[in-house]
Amino acid sequence: MSKLEVIHENKGYIVINKVAGLISEQSPFEELTVESQVQKHLQTSKREPYIGVIHRLDRVTSGVLLFAKKKSVLVAFNELFSSRKVQKTYWAIVHKKPAQNKETLNHFLFKNNFKKQAEIVPAHTKGAQKCSLSYRVLEQNNLGYLLEIKPKTGRFHQIRAQLAHIGLPIIGDEKYGSDQKYLALSICLHARKLTYTPVDSNDSVTYEAAAPSNKYWKFKSV
Numbered sequence: 762m763s764k765l766e767v768i769h770e771n772k773g774y775i776v777i778n779k780v781a782g783l784i785s786e787q788s789p790f791e792e793l794t795v796e797s798q799v800q801k802h803l804q805t806s807k808r809e810p811y812i813g814v815i816h817r818l819d820r821v822t823s824g825v826l827l828f829a830k831k832k833s834v835l836v837a838f839n840e841l842f843s844s845r846k847v848q849k850t851y852w853a854i855v856h857k858k859p860a861q862n863k864e865t866l867n868h869f870l871f872k873n874n875f876k877k878q879a880e881i882v883p884a885h886t887k888g889a890q891k892c893s894l895s896y897r898v899l900e901q902n903n904l905g906y907l908l909e910i911k912p913k914t915g916r917f918h919q920i921r922a923q924l925a926h927i928g929l930p931i932i933g934d935e936k937y938g939s940d941q942k943y944l945a946l947s948i949c950l951h952a953r954k955l956t957y958t959p960v961d962s963n964d965s966v967t968y969e970a971a972a973p974s975n976k977y978w979k980f981k982s983v
Contacts, residue, residue: 852983866893890916892922
């Protein structure tokens with residue numbers, strides 16, 4: 762069983778570095794989830810702790826994940842997310858060299874619930890939503906290119922679908938066209954950083970999660 766890595770904890774919330782392979786919240790079909798790990802951790806000091814799922818990461822994704830320890834904190838973060846006052850920064854590794862060192866991608870995305878997959882479609886497609894992100898190349902090693910990605914919208918599988926659409930599927934992401942092997946139930950996508958500004962402050966708060974410790978992530982800046 763993977764050990765829970767706590768980045769920060771205070772009276773209102775806990776920040777953890779999620780490992781890839783686990784789903785974020787409790788499920789009757791999963792014995793071990795990130796939420797169940799957090800619950801076990803919090804139960805060391807409180808028998809029945811409150812746990813609010815502030816946001817989620819895909820099973821195959823690692824990185825920064827927050828859980829509220831109070832209902833009021835969950836409500837406050839929900840407002841911050843809905844008003845787009847939270848900035849997420851991701852790292853991804855792609856096998857092919859990007860045509861440009863930095864670029865903004867604007868597409869329309871359709872969530873195919875039957876396939877549980879995002880599809881990049883023409884703008885006039887019924888049910889399609891606009892999605893946007895920017896990326897820049899940070900480094901390269903003998904396995905691929907490290908991208909820093911900042912989503913401007915929060916659509917389902919947005920990063921995975923948009924990069925695949927321009928011929929840059931994330932390493933290990935077979936669902937979106939990668940033919941590169943990676944770890945089981947994982948892809949080379951990591952939620953590196955989360956930044957927000959509390960409502961009662963002018964100073965932003967940032968949390969960073971260390972990248973996975975395997976050969977794919979061996980870069981000078983990692």
